[in-house]
Amino acid sequence: MSLTTRFRPTRFAPVLAAALALSAGPAAAQEAAQTQAAAAPSAEKILQRAHEASGGPAAAKHENRVQKGTFSVPAQGLSGSFTTYSAPPNHFLNVIELAMMGQMKQGYDGETAWASDAMQGPRVLSGDELDNLLAEQQFDSDLGKVFPNSETLGSETFDGHDCWKVSLGMASGNDAIGWFDKETGLLRGMERTMKSPMGELPVRITIGEYETMHGMKVPTKTTMAVAGMQQVMTVDEVMVNVKDMPSFAPPAEVQALMKDQE
C-alpha cells in the first residue's frame, strides 16, 4: 500500500460529485485529514515509543534469543511449529516444521542469507528478498532503524484498537503501513508487500495478543492474511541468553550451491 492511501479517492468520490455544486467537499475532507495528521505525533516518536513499550532497550542487551511456537492454516487443515534463533546484530535461523513436509529453513550468518526446503530446494537469497530480510532482522528491535523514512498518516481503528497509522519507509524503498496502538504504543498490525523471486505478495498482519516475557512485550498471537488464506501464529516460549545455539551458517546443500557459483 502506498502513500496515496491518505487521499483514498474511492471514499471521496461521492463527495467529489457533490463538490460540483458544493465545491468545498474534497478540499474540506483533505483539510480534515491534514489537520488530523498535524495533531498526531511524528512517525519517529511513534516508532520510538513502540521500541520502548515492547521492552526494546532491555532486549538489546540479550546475547541471543530463542522463540518457539506453533502455526496453523485452519481452513486448510495445516499446522506446524516454528523455532527462531537470533543473535545480534541481525543473525538468525528460522526452522519451520510443517506436518508431512519436514523442515523449511531460512537463515543468515552475517555473510550469506539462505533458505532450504523440500518444495523449493536450497537457495541463496538476493535482491529485494535479501534486502527486506536483513533490514528486518534488527536484534535490538528498533523499528526506526528498519524504517527510517516513515510518516504519520493519521488515526485509524485497527482490529478494534485506536491506532496511529504510519507509512513505514525502508531505505531500500520497500514500504509498509503500520498501525500503532495509541494507548500502549505497541504495533497492532502491518500491511506490506513481500518480495521474492516468485513475485510480490500482499500480506496483512494482525497482532492479537501480547505477553510479557523476559521484560519484553512478545506478540503471542498473530494472524496473517496471505494469498487469500488466514494463517495463525502462536508464540509459546521465549528464551534468552541460551547456551549451545545452533549455527546460522548455510547447510551443506546450500554450501554446495555457493561453491558452484564461485
Add this chain to the structure above:
Amino acid sequence: MRPSRSPAPRLLAAALAALSASALLGCEALKRPAETVTEAPPPDGGVQLESFEQAWRRIDETYPYPDFKGLDWAAVRDELRPRAAEARTAAELRPVLQEMIDRLGESHFAIIPAGAYDRFEELKEKVQEAGDSDSEEAEGHDEGLLGTSPFGDLGLELRVVDGEAVVFRVEPGAPADLGGVHPGWVLERIGGLETAELLEAAETAEAEGDHMARYAAQFAMAGALLGRPGTKIELSFRHGGDGRAEIELTRREPVGTVFGFGNFPETLVTFHEEVLPGTKIGYIRFNTFMFPVAGPFTEAVTRFVAQEVDGVIVDLRGNPGGIGGMVMGMAGHFVSEPGRSLGEMKMRTAELRFVANPRADFQRFDGPVVVLIDELSASTSEVFAAGMKDAASARVIGTTSAGMALPSIIESLPNGDRIQFATADLTAPDGRRLEGLGVEPHEEVPLTREALLAGRDPAVDAAVAWIHAQR
C-alpha cells in the same frame, strides 16, 4: 529480533506464502460428489445455509478474475440461495453447491463430501453392488489375511486406447503379473462393472459439455481396482488373441508412502527410477507431486549425474498433479540459470511466478531431458512440463495433457463437507493458458494396443530415440 514484532511472522509468512501461493493443483478425481457416502453431522438447516454462504463467499473473495469472466456471481447466489435455505442435510445441499460451482465452468472446483475420504469403502460398495467378489462373503476370503489400508492394489495401470480400457502397465511381481495379465489386454469388466458402459457414458457427457468426464472415468476405473489388501476382485479381459480370460486377483499391501496433507485426502505416493536396460538413460516416474517424492527425485538425478547418463526421462503420464511449488525445486535439477520462469500464476491480489531454483552441479543434469505426458497428466504435471519445455529446453513427448491447471485450496464447510476452489489462473512461460488447453507435446505419440501387446511403450521408445539423436 524485535520483541514487538517477531521476525518469525514475516519469515513464516514468506515460507507459507510460497507454499500456499503455489498451493495444491490437482486431484480431479475429487470433482464429483458421491451419492452413497456417509452422512455429515446431524441435519441443521442453519448449518447448510451457512455452508452455502461460506462457499459462495470464498469463491467471491478469491476467484482470480474479479469480473468472473462475465458471469454474474451475485445473481448465482441470489438464484440458488432459496434452495440452499431448504436443505436440511449436507446431502441435500450438495447438488445446490455443485450447480453453483458448475456455473464457473472450470476445473479445480469441487464439493467433497464429509465421508469422501473413505472413498475406497464407497468404491467397494459400488463394486459389491455390481457383483464383485470383494466382500466378506467371498469364497476364499480370510479375515485374518486382510490388511487395513484402503490402498491395496494389483500392480495394474489402465489407459483408454481407441475407446477401450486397456492395460498399460503391469508391475513385475505384482498380483496382476502373477495372474498372467499382460499390457495391451482390454479390461472389459471390473466385477460387475462393464468398462465399455462407463466409457460410453463419459463420452456422452463430454459431448454434452462435461470436459472432465473422460478424465474422471479413468480415475474411477483405477479406483475400482483398489481395496483392502487381501481382498479379491474378478476381472474380465479380452486378450491379444481376442480370446477372453476371467481372472480373480488378490490385492496386495500398498507399495509406496501413504501421505496426507492438510485437507487433502490421503493418497498413496509411488516413485520409481532406473537406468533403462540396454541404455545409459535415466528414467523417473512418480504418481503425484507430494513431498515424499522430493528426496528420491533429488537422489535419482544425483545418481544419474554421477553415472554420466546420456539423458533423463521424467514420466508424468497419469500424474494428476499435487503441490505446485514442488516444480521449483524439481526443475532446478535441470535448469542452470536462476530465476527462469516455469509459468505464472495470476491470483486476485497478486501475480506470482514459479521459478526454477538451480541445484549444485553434482545434483543438476544439463543434458537432454524428455518429459512424458498424456491425457491424465494434469495440474502440477502440466506446469512442470510446460515450464521444462521452456526453461530446460526439454522435449515433451506423448499426448496433450488434461488442461486442468488451476491452483486451488480446500476448505472445510460448517456442515462437514469441504469445498475445493481455484484461487489462481496459470499460464505457461510463453503466456499460453493451460486451463482447458493443456500442454501440447513436441511429438504426439499415443499408446497403441499393438505396441503394448508387443511389450513396447511407444512414448518411451520415442524418448530414447530423441535422446540418442542428441549425442
